[in-house]
Amino acid sequence: MRYAVLVTGPAGAGKSTFSSSFLTHLKNSRRTAHLVNLDPAASPASFEYEPVIDIKDLVSLEDVMSELGYGPNGGLVYCFEYLLQNMDWLEEELGGFDDDYLVFDCPGQIELYTHHPFLPTLVQNLTRLGIRVCAVYLIESQFMEDKYKFFSGVLSAMSAMVNLEIPWINVMSKMDLVTANPDDESGGARNGLRQRKDIARYLDPDPFLLASRRGQEGNESNPRFHALNQAIVQLIEDHPLVSFLPLDLTNPDSIETVVSHIDYTMQYGEDEEPKEPHDLDEGDFQGLE
Numbered sequence: 001m002r003y004a005v006l007v008t009g010p011a012g013a014g015k016s017t018f019s020s021s022f023l024t025h026l027k028n029s030r031r032t033a034h035l036v037n038l039d040p041a042a043s044p045a046s047f048e049y050e051p052v053i054d055i056k057d058l059v060s061l062e063d064v065m066s067e068l069g070y071g072p073n074g075g076l077v078y079c080f081e082y083l084l085q086n087m088d089w090l091e092e093e094l095g096g097f098d099d100d101y102l103v104f105d106c107p108g109q110i111e112l113y114t115h116h117p118f119l120p121t122l123v124q125n126l127t128r129l130g131i132r133v134c135a136v137y138l139i140e141s142q143f144m145e146d147k148y149k150f151f152s153g154v155l156s157a158m159s160a161m162v163n164l165e166i167p168w169i170n171v172m173s174k175m176d177l178v179t180a181n182p183d184d185e186s187g188g189a190r191n192g193l194r195q196r197k198d199i200a201r202y203l204d205p206d207p208f209l210l211a212s213r214r215g216q217e218g219n220e221s222n223p224r225f226h227a228l229n230q231a232i233v234q235l236i237e238d239h240p241l242v243s244f245l246p247l248d249l250t251n252p253d254s255i256e257t258v259v260s261h262i263d264y265t266m267q268y269g270e271d272e273e274p275k276e277p278h279d280l281d282e283g284d285f286q287g288l289e
């Protein structure tokens with residue numbers, strides 16, 4: 001069985017960094033895992049592991065912009081349309097892998113996840129090839145600095161989940177930049193970053209964070225803004241689809257927890273049949289007395 005993990009989320013959320021740590025973790029656990037780059041604008045410097053499949057071998061944003069005169073956003077859309085017209089290329093590239101974990105590092109343009117059909121079509125194609133697919137959606141801990149930005153992140157995560165309809169894990173990345181304890185002088189506090197005493201209300205989004213303190217901050221005095229917030233609170237209350245796993249890459253237990261959730265969501269290894277004696281070859285006995 002092949003497994004594909006789509007690493008998604010807004011620009012700068014830490015997708016490439018997480019993909020590298022994830023691959024290191026899988027390799028340390030003696031699993032066969034590879035990086036697939038789906039970002040036609042990625043620079044090679046952003047990868048710790050060389051991608052085994054790279055969309056830039058098919059089409060690159062730089063070429064599309066210089067040769068066809070597209071801007072960055074139109075160029076990205078063109079690249080994905082081109083990929084979907086050339087799924088036989090991807091199918092051939094994927095053909096060389098068996099029983100492997102493939103980590104797809106995706107671009108950071110949020111509209112790709114929320115309202116373009118590209119990723120759903122890609123997922124359909126991967127599923128057709130017998131690949132089990134799940135998505136990890138990252139938003140960064142700095143989103144907690146501003147509750148409106150945070151809830152816009154929650155809504156985009158919800159929208160992407162509904163658009164893709166595949167097993168899904170939301171992750172709050174860069175938790176090393178936050179400390180929950182105001183007395184803790186280490187880590188995030190030492191770096192001058194925000195302490196949060198109410199992290200749990202963000203990891204399991206409490207919509208009443210948004211509804212609180214009417215009239216005390218900027219736009220909140222505008223009744224239409226307040227009414228909009230109330231509607232969003234109601235939506236999140238009625239459809240509590242999103243919660244976040246915290247990810248602190250400086251803590252090995254944290255990455256381990258996220259990987260366990262991915263394995264569980266993917267039902268990793270659940271279809272492995274015990275080998276019959278006549279299926280075993282010499283290699284299976286190596287190292288055994």
Ligand SMILES: Nc1nc2c(ncn2[C@@H]2O[C@H](COP(=O)(O)OP(=O)(O)OP(=O)(O)O)[C@@H](O)[C@H]2O)c(=O)[nH]1
Pocket residue numbers: 010011012013014015016017018039046106107108109173174175176177247248249
């Ligand atoms: N402190 C901290 N910084 C991080 C972490 N993950 C990523 N970063 C930093 O955040 C920036 C963006 O990280 P990337 O991994 O390139 O993010 P990305 O989502 O792949 O970015 P795009 O592909 O441009 O959308 C880089 O400067 C990283 O060093 C983290 O866990 N902690």
